[in-house]
Amino acid sequence: MKKETFRHVFKLVILILLTALAVVFAYKYRNVFMPEETTVPTDTSSLTQTGTEPASVITSENKTEKESESENGKDKKKTILNADVGGAHEPTAFEAKLFNAVNSKRKEAGVSGLNWNGCLHTLAKTRADETLSLFSHTRPDGRKPSTVLTDNKIEFSLFGECLAKGAKEDDEGVSLLIDGLVKESEQSETVLGSEYSYAAVAVSTDDDGYVYAVILLCNP
Numbered sequence: 001m002k003k004e005t006f007r008h009v010f011k012l013v014i015l016i017l018l019t020a021l022a023v024v025f026a027y028k029y030r031n032v033f034m035p036e037e038t039t040v041p042t043d044t045s046s047l048t049q050t051g052t053e054p055a056s057v058i059t060s061e062n063k064t065e066k067e068s069e070s071e072n073g074k075d076k077k078k079t080i081l082n083a084d085v086g087g088a089h090e091p092t093a094f095e096a097k098l099f100n101a102v103n104s105k106r107k108e109a110g111v112s113g114l115n116w117n118g119c120l121h122t123l124a125k126t127r128a129d130e131t132l133s134l135f136s137h138t139r140p141d142g143r144k145p146s147t148v149l150t151d152n153k154i155e156f157s158l159f160g161e162c163l164a165k166g167a168k169e170d171d172e173g174v175s176l177l178i179d180g181l182v183k184e185s186e187q188s189e190t191v192l193g194s195e196y197s198y199a200a201v202a203v204s205t206d207d208d209g210y211v212y213a214v215i216l217l218c219n220p
Helices: 002-028 052-071 093-108 118-131 171-182 185-191
Strands: 158-166 198-205 211-219
Touching: 093 171, 093 185, 093 198, 093 211, 118 158, 118 198, 118 211, 158 171, 158 185, 171 185, 171 211, 185 211
Parallel strands: none
Antiparallel strands: 158 211, 198 211
16 A cells, blocks of 8 residues: 555656656747747837838939929020020021021921021021121131030030022022022031921121021031
8 A cells, every 4th residue: 555655656746847847948948949029129210221112212302302403493404495595586588488498408308397496596697697707617716606506505416507698688599598508518418417306597698788698407
C-alpha cells in the first residue's frame, strides 16, 4: 500500500516539475514563437514619404507656380504671336495684293499658304525703310536682318527675308515684284519654302516713285 502511494506521489511531483519547466520555457522563449508587435510613431513628421504621389504633388505645385509667373509676365517667351512692337499691323491695299500674290505662287507650287502676322508687318516696314538707303540683306548698321526681331527680344525658330523692287504701286508693280521674288533662285526657295508658317509684306517708296518691298517669313 505504501508503495502504491509513493508511486502516485512521485508521478504527481514529476508532473508538477514538467509543467513548471514548460511554463518557464514558454515564457523565456516567447519572442521566438510570437511575432514582435509593430509600433507606429504618432509623430508622422519623422516618417519618410515614398512613392510617386508626393513627387506628383510637388511637380504640380511647381508647374502651377511657373504658370502663375508666366501669367504675370515673368519668364514669358516673346514670339511674333504675342510680342507688341507697335505700328499699323494692317497691310495697305498694295501690300495685301502682294501678299496674296505670294500665296497664289505658293499654291501653284503645291505649298500651303502663309499666315499674315501683324508683328512681322511692323518689322518688315522697318526693313523696307532701311532698304531705301541700302538694298541688301545687310542692315545699314552692318547687322543681319534677323536683328529686327532680336532687338525686340523676340525669339524664333526660323527666319527668312526676301527683297524686291519695282516701278509703281499698281498691278504691274505687283507682277514685277513677284517676278523678282520667285525667279531669283535663293529667294524663290525662301518664298516658296514649305517650312514657313507666318509672314508679312511691307513696302516703302523712294523719291522717284520706285517701290521697295520686304517679305519677312518666320516661325515662332
